Amino acid sequence: MQRVLIVVMLFLIVFLQLKLWGxxxxxxxxxxxxxxxxxxxxxxxxxxxxxxxxxxxxxLKEGREAIEERARAELGLxxxxxxxxxxxxxxxxxxxxxxxx
Numbered sequence: 001m002q003r004v005l006i007v008v009m010l011f012l013i014v015f016l017q018l019k020l021w022g023x024x025x026x027x028x029x030x031x032x033x034x035x036x037x038x039x040x041x042x043x044x045x046x047x048x049x050x051x052x053x054x055x056x057x058x059x060l061k062e063g064r065e066a067i068e069e070r071a072r073a074e075l076g077l078x079x080x081x082x083x084x085x086x087x088x089x090x091x092x093x094x095x096x097x098x099x100x101x
Contacts, residue, residue: 019025059066071077078084 056066060070068079
């Protein structure tokens with residue numbers, strides 16, 4: 001009876017060790033921990049992006065200056081009392097060819 005108990009106990013120990021060190025044990029836990037770390041980094045990046053977008057939305061809702069700045073930069077709009085000057089670099093414009101009579 002005692003030998004049967006020892007054999008059963010040894011079998012249980014071997015079985016538990018295989019479960020612990022097999023593909024469903026420690027390696028899986030390490031892989032999950034790496035996934036958690038990667039997801040936490042992604043979450044932090046997205047939180048920072050969301051905070052920046054939230055600040056931009058708040059700024060656009062509250063301030064007229066932000067709307068005007070965006071209209072100037074993205075749409076090229078100018079105010080009613082403003083004059084638009086377009087400066088062209090002389091080196092970038094090709095010279096006109098001379099006409100021969």
